[in-house]
Amino acid sequence: SQQGEEDPQALSIQEGENATMNCSYKTSINNLQWYRQNSGRGLVHLILIRSNEREKHSGRLRVTLDTSKKSSSLLITASRAADTASYFCATIGSNYKLTFGKGTLLTVNP
Amino acid sequence: DAGVIQSPRHEVTEMGQEVTLRCKPISGHDYLFWYRQTMMRGLELLIYFNNNVPIDDSGMPEDRFSAKMPNASFSTLKIQPSEPRDSAVYFCASSPYGTGELFFGEGSRLTVL
Numbered sequence: 001s002q003q004g005e006e007d008p009q010a011l012s013i014q015e016g017e018n019a020t021m022n023c024s025y026k027t028s029i030n031n032l033q034w035y036r037q038n039s040g041r042g043l044v045h046l047i048l049i050r051s052n053e054r055e056k057h058s059g060r061l062r063v064t065l066d067t068s069k070k071s072s073s074l075l076i077t078a079s080r081a082a083d084t085a086s087y088f089c090a091t092i093g094s095n096y097k098l099t100f101g102k103g104t105l106l107t108v109n110p
Numbered sequence: 111d112a113g114v115i116q117s118p119r120h121e122v123t124e125m126g127q128e129v130t131l132r133c134k135p136i137s138g139h140d141y142l143f144w145y146r147q148t149m150m151r152g153l154e155l156l157i158y159f160n161n162n163v164p165i166d167d168s169g170m171p172e173d174r175f176s177a178k179m180p181n182a183s184f185s186t187l188k189i190q191p192s193e194p195r196d197s198a199v200y201f202c203a204s205s206p207y208g209t210g211e212l213f214f215g216e217g218s219r220l221t222v223l
Binding site: 045 | 155
């Protein structure tokens with residue numbers, strides 16, 4: 001069963017705009033990760049945030065984590081058409097199993 | 111490094127046939143994972159290995175599914191007999207750490223007619 005649930009399921013924006021995706025999870029976690037999947041390809045790791053961290057940046061990506069609310073958000077700034085992909089959050093708990101949500105499909109229109 | 115290598119990339123077979131999917135993890139990675147992706151169920155963890163030993167196979171759907179890792183550079187996922195509901199994309203991923211990032215292969219798209 002999925003641990004994380006992304007919201008929204010789909011998001012369509014114009015190039016240059018920011019995109020925000022949210023993830024909620026149910027049980028305590030060791031860390032939370034975000035992945036990207038282009039159509040027909042494998043998943044690519046974007047960023048990992050540990051349970052004792054609140055915010056992390058990587059290039060145009062900003063991830064926040066609120067363990068009290070069991071939620072995380074991924075912000076992509078100044079989006080590009082090449083950012084069009086599905087984005088997944090994944091959580092890992094004490095059982096060391098990485099479980100994924102169903103993803104947010106982001107479409108960036110040129 | 112070439113990354114995680116999976117084969118075949120596409121497989122079309124008929125119900126009842128045996129299917130074998132193959133994976134070569136990144137050298138030096140101690141963890142190997144098999145996931146299945148469908149539109150309905152998303153990404154499901156089937157089984158994972160640590161140092162070639164199966165640690166958790168609770169996600170394997172039925173006895174028709176089996177996975178092996180005879181050495182650090184090779185793993186197989188076998189379905190026998192295959193059924194149409196097994197149609198999915200099967201991903202292999204490896205990781206140097208149990209709680210770190212996963213490196214995914216490009217997947218094997220299986221269609222069972």
